[in-house]
Structure formats: C-alpha cells, structure tokens
Amino acid sequence: MPKTGGYAVDIELTINGERTIVEAGSETDLATVLRQHGYIGVKCGCDGGTCGASKVFVDGEVRMACGMTAADADGSEVQTVAALGTQDDLHPVQQAFVDNFAVQCGFCIPGMVIQAVALLDSNPDPTEREVREALDDNVCRCTGYQKPVEAVLDAADRMQGEQSVAADGGQPASLGPRGADSTDCCGGGCDE
C-alpha cells in the first residue's frame, strides 16, 4: 500500500513548472501526493520502488515517486510525464512509442517515457544494450520490451535529427533543466 501518515507538514513543490504548497503527512510518498493533485500519469504498480511506473524527474534526476516521501522532495522541481508533451504535440520519445507500437495497456509507459528521455539526454546515441540497461527497472508486462527498446532507438534517431535543426533555432528536443547538455529552456515544463 502507498505510504501515508506521520505528522502534517507543508511541502513546497514546483510541479511541471507550477509552484505549489501542499499539506501532506511526513511519511506520505511523493507519488500519492502527486496523484492527489491530479498528476495521474504517476502510476503505482508496486508498493515501493520495484516497477518503475511512478518515475518522475526530481530536480532533474529520475526518481520513483513511490519510493521517496514528498517531504524529501520539499523545495524541489518535479516533472511528470505530463510535462513532456501534449496529445497534439508529443515529445519525440512519446511519438516514437506511439509509432513503434510500444504501448499496449500503457500503465508502465509514463515511467518508461521518463526513463527514456533521461537516457537520451545523457546519451543521445545509445546502443541497444544501453537502452535495455536504462529500462532495466521498468517493469512492462505487455510488450516484452522489444518494441519499447526499438522506440527509444528510433527516438534517438529522431532527436538527433531535430537537434541539428535546433542548432539553427528550432525547438529543443527535450526537457532542459535536468539534462546535462541542455540548460537553455525548461523544455516543456513551461509554456514557452
């Protein structure tokens, strides 16, 4: 079961670019708090850190939101899958998951997408092995990983193409603040 309880504390979070103060139990996990505030793309498939479905960015680092307390994230910038793209304007990683039929039930996919974006930020041209290693703690029961791995490799190709455009003033391909190589834009965490 999700961890809740403890004494009530005020926690300041910037969620997908929006600063907010939430009241939560000191023991309450971050996934529960995010979900209570409508960020339902944060999924809970296990009860604490073994399936990867709750992955979010906390100050640019990939974390399983069910495996940390919200209090531990106090003062942090949190980005969920909802920050990456909209249904009309998908992030290249999301688009590649759609185009490669890598999504079946979709429950694990937000966590997979977050992890894939993080991988491509630090390693824009990964090998298949490196993609598999990156997704190693994301449990997907439907796909057998073949198509998600193909999707991430495809996204890498697309984003490399886009980055060459971006160098001439195009849209940045990924979230900025947490990426080692890209610090010029919030990359979808804001409306710019």
Place this chain on the structure above:
Amino acid sequence: MNNDDETAKADGGTASQSETVEDERHEEHPLEWDEPENNDKAPDERDSVSHRAEKYDDRKLVTGQAKYTADYEERYPDLAYAAVVRSEIPHGRVTGIDASAAEAMDGVEVVLTPESDAVPNGKYTSAGQSYPEPSPWDMRVLNEHVRYIGDPVAAVAAEDRATATAAVEAIEVSYEEDDYVTDPEEAFDGDAPQLFEDGEVENEIVGYDYDRNRMAHIEGELGDVDAALDGDTHVHETEWETIRQSHANVEKHTSLAYTDEDDRHVLITSTQVPNHTRRQLAHLFDIPIRDIRVTKPRVGGGFGGKQAMVVEPIPLALSLATDRPVLYEASRQEEFYAMRSRHPMKVRAKTAVTDDGDIEAIDLYALSNTGAYGSHGMTVAGNVGSKPLPLYSKVPNARFEADIVHTNTPQTGAMRGYGAPQGTLALEGHLDEVARDLGLDPIEFRRRHHMEVGDLDEIAGMMGGEGAERRIRSCGLDECIERGKEAIGYDDLEQPEEDHLHRGIGMALSAQGTGVAGDELGAAQLMMNEDGSFHLQVGGVDIGTGADTAFLQIAAEVLGCDEDDIIVKSSDTDVTPFDYGAYASSTTYISGMAVKKAAEDAKARILDWGSKLLDEPVEKLETGNGTVYSETSGDSVALEEIGYEAAYGDDEREHILGKGTHCTDESPPPFAAQFADVTVDETTGEFDVHKLVVAVDCGVAINPGMAEGQIEGANHMSYEMAVSEGITLDDEGRAEVTDFDEYGLPSATETPPIESILVETHEPTGPFGAKSVAEVPTNTVPPALSNAVRDAVGVRIREMPITAEKIASKLDERTD
C-alpha cells in the same frame, strides 16, 4: 527416404481425407465455407484493415492522461478505502474475530465479517465464464472455513488507505487449525486432509471426488490408444513440470463501487469480463441484473488474471454497508498470494511410434493443482490436451486425461494460453526427444504429422463433445517453419570457438483456438451522427491489447471512412451491447465480427440514402473515402450530407443505426513455430539465449503493428515460464514472493531479443480473414528452449524453470 515417405503420405492423406468425408460429422464441417460477401479482400484492396493504424488510446497513454480505475478516485470526494484481512493459516476454522480495536480507530467506517448482513452468504465461483458456469460454486466472499494463506476473512472500509491498512493489522482473528496439504500428488493420495466435504459445493463438475480432493476429472479418446501402445511400436514416456506463474499485471486488481442517483449499483473495475461480473454480482448479492452497472476504464493488463470476479464483491459489500463509494486496490503482495496464478502442473506424455517414424498414438495425462478453489480448473486442464494435440490430428489414436486437485495453496485461474502452455511443453518436448532417439530430424518429424488445410480436427471434438470438431480452413504452419528457420539461421549455425561452449537451436510448434466453439457472443451497435461520423458501441473489452483500434479498423473498412471518424465506446454494461468478454482469444474474431455486421447493417442504410440522393440504384453504389460513390457515373455524396439528410430530411428521416451480433460454432486455430538459439557452457551449465524467433499464422492481421506487439509480449511471458521460478511457496503454502524483484520477472536486459514474423493466411470464418494472435505465442518458449539445450549439450530439462544448476546436474549425470 524421408522425403519420399512424406510425399507418399501427403498424397495418400489428401485422398483418404476426401474419401472419408462421408459421415455426418464431416458434413457438418465442410471445407467449403459460405464466406460473407467482401470478407476476402486481397491485401491491396484493404484500406483500413492490415494498416498499421495508430492505436486509438495511445496519445492519452503516453501523456499519462488515460484513466484507469484508481484514477477515478478524485471524482468521489467521499470515497472510502478498503482493505482485507486474510487467513494466516493454510487450513482451519475461524473461531473468533475481535475487531473492537479497529472499530475504535478514527476514520474506520466499518468492519465486515462473514456474519455481517452486507456480506453475501451464498456460494459462487470467481471464474468469469459464460452461464451456466463450467466451474464449481465453492467460494464465499468472506470465509469462516479458510483453505489457504490468503483466504479473505474480514474487510474494512476507512477514510484513507493508511487507516484501512492499520485497521486490518488491529483485527485479531483466532483459528482452530486443521491439517493441510500443499503437494498435489499427496492431496490426491486418499489419506490427505480434505478441503471440501461432499455436498458442500454447488454446481459440481464432472468427476469430482472430494474424498480425494479432486474437483474434476476429464478424459477423451480417439481410436484405441492402449492397443497402439501394446502393438509393435516404440513406446516413449516422459514427464514434465511447469511453474506457478503470476500474471504480474502492472495495474493491480482495482475496483470502485458506489450507488448512483438512480439507486443503481455501479462498479468501475479493472476487468476482462464486465457482463459476466454483472451477472455474478447480481446472483451473489440478490440484486436484479438491471440494477448493476459494470464499466471498465483503461485496464492495466489482464492476461486472464482479470477474467475472474476477484475483488469486486468486497467494495460492493462495503459500499452497501457504508452508503459511500469504496475503492479496493489490492497490494502488490496480495497480487502474488491472494489473486490468481497459472496452474502448476505435471504432464505425462506417452507415444507409440513405428520404426519408420509414424506416430501411432499419443497419450497425455495432466495432474493440475487448482489450489484452494476450483475456478477455471476444469476448463484450463481441458486445454492442456485440446489445444496442442490437434497439431497432430493425423495421428490415428489419441487420449487425454486430467485430474484437477485441491491443495491448501493460493488460487489459480485463467492465464494467457489457458492450459496450452503446459500441454505444449509436454507434447513438443516429448516429440523432439522421440525424434532424436529415433535418429530423425525433429523438424521433419513434425512436418510428417502436423495438421494441414482440409483436416478435420476430431481431437477438438474428443474433448469438447460431439459437434465440437472443426475443419481447418487456414493453416500456415509450413511457412511459419520455413521463415522461422531462416530468421534464426537454422542452416548455418556457427559453433563457438571455445570447446566447452555448445550452441543449439530448438523449435516447437503450437496451436490455440479463437474463441470457444459454440460458447461465445459478441454484439455491437453503430450510430451515425449527422456530421457523417459514427459512434461505435461494442461490448468487446480492450485490456490493453488494442481491441478498440481493431474494432475501428474493421468498421472503417466496411464504411469506407477514416478510423478517426469513428468514436468507440466499449465495455460499459449500461451503454454497450452484450459481450462475453476478453478471453479465449475471441475479441477480434467474435466481437470484431459483430462490429463488422453492425457496420454492414449501417452501410445498407447509408447506401439507401446515397441511392436517393444520387438517384442511382443501390447495386451501383459503394462507400469509400468518406463518401458514397457511383461505380458507373463516378458521382459521389459525402457521408456528412447523408448524415444531415437522414436526420433532417424528408418524411422518411431516420437515425441510421446498425446492429450486429455474432456467435459461432467455429474456433479456428492460429499456429506458431517457435525457435530458440542458445549457447550452453558444458562446464557450468550456464546458458545464453541469443534470440527467440516466433512465426505466427493469425490469418489476416487487422493491425500488423499491434499483432507483432501481442506476439512479442506473449513470447516474453512464455520465456518467463521457461527460466523463472514463478511464485514459490513455503511448506505451508505461503507465497514467498512479495514484490517484482522477488518474483524474478525477466527484465529488459534479461530478455533476449524477440523477432516476430507474421505469416498471413485467410481464415474465411473471421472478420476479413482474421483469427487470433495473443495466446498462441505464449505456449512455445519452454519446449523450444528445452529442445535447444538438448540440441546443444545433449541433456534434457523437463522441469521448469530451466536453470544452469539443473543443466549442470544433468551434465554430471551424463559423465558419471
């Protein structure tokens, strides 16, 4: 010589087949099939079918906007949360429940025990099957007689999850313990502790014998197997064992119940079987069917684990008791010990084979451990024989028997493959071994015997009763084998340079069904809007497979419009027509055919309006590109204009509605050929699976991208059966697995690359030639991998999982 033999047999076989089409059974299943008009479009004539259309819900899924059951939480501010007290002993009676401490806790709304008024006292089955259920009514919602560690004893509703969990921990249950039995062979022995008394179970299943803990016995025979085994043949016998596999659906079993403003009871629930669940709840709670609504939002994986009414009665009882909406979400630990799993089985295979390599008889026997309750036990065991045996329906004598026994262990249920994985391991491992013992090529040996187009599958009838035989009208097995061999590199395998490493390839065939012959129903309704778009209401259930998208493609193909011009609403018993649910690989075939019929019905009305507007006879008109057009004049009228005219036009105005219902006695098998490429270290037994290739004949793939995804996912699940331990139990039957890490699901790095190959055939009984795809590749990796290890280092592993330790031990035995 083999080739000559094969030619002779092939010719002879065809001739004798046509000669024997005399008796009534053959006539009931003619090869010629009265295929519906426009069902057999060539690939280049298909606009929507066979197109890699984007999955209908994908954009919502990748952006995290799609709603699963737990995501409805925010809609109900007065929601209460459920938790369940479960038995901590394997067998015994509850003598007392002290809930006073829990009831005194702030935020606890109610504690229900077996005595509570809101808890139904009647018996039921959790198996989500058609009516009357082919499963025993042996369960209660909350139990005084507990039969496994995990049996529900009490339930709590509280303000929040933490309070509900704390309340469960505060409830003291005292028990009088009985002796227990966890081993199925011991349970069947006669002297074992008994789980059920005679007369205690309603709706008993054929062959039940509760003195021996047997919930069912099934058997069927064609020809005379004993005579063939006693004849002048080589008799081979082998025994195989499979794991207790978890569905491991990433979305846990989740269900939300409330009573709406019209006093009707609503379940938002993660299920594969909304209509069966509605009927079962109505029966159990004595509420009219009409007053229950079961609706399914996105479902985070089912795989058969949700083809059961596993959790729904708990939130419904709690919502009745509290007059509040109640959400019950199982914990991940509960998923492993209190939801469902694949039946662990021992399967014995025996054959009689002549010196020339002709199989005279196949005899399979399965001992299935159904756990504490019966559920899908009988039907799953039936499929151990009835799915793989038809692959070799040319064999003149065949027999299958199974005993399904109770033990004080967690409950089993339906799981993808539904018995076929256990039977396929035994049969395909056994035949491989027989071929090798006789010095025959295992692939050619199979080719001499496997099923072909035109064959009458009498084995399906042997298990399903008279009339259940089926004619094989599409079979791509030969092409599956050829393309699989090529993709795995069968003919040019290179051995490693190191002497202690040996590389081998194993293969296995598989057949499944498509729906349950004579026991399926799907229905659909198509409403045309005045802007020329459509609403498709279909009872068929998308549990992540992409069924909604397949329905849209089928409807769009008929209507000649874009998939985007159709909105699909599936699986809400208040809104959508009746459907048996997502199981038995039936969805595209049965519900999809209902969609096709509904679309054709609507199309007939649309063409009438087109005829009126274009002033041309209906016979000259066709739909396409969002219009009705004349094949002679070339004139056309947009569907939008027809929509407005039909709704607002002359005195004959109408709402264009199409309806379709489909049920059938047919259940065409899809086929697969699996290959596994492995290198084994002879010094340690360690092995490396380089690649899995699986070629599948699913008829026409409605959406090739989705079909490949189904195949790869199924093959991954099959690989897990071959190499993972599954849910292990301690001596008392307590699940030792509490989370994914302990379960040992192969991760992305632990899973070999999987190549899926679609072999297109045309199944005339299916929508646009489709049959099923999602189950058949679940059956094949355990035998293919066992066969590959045998090929590489000459030892045979028959007990799953295949591990380095087991291989090393066999290698040691060999050298001793």
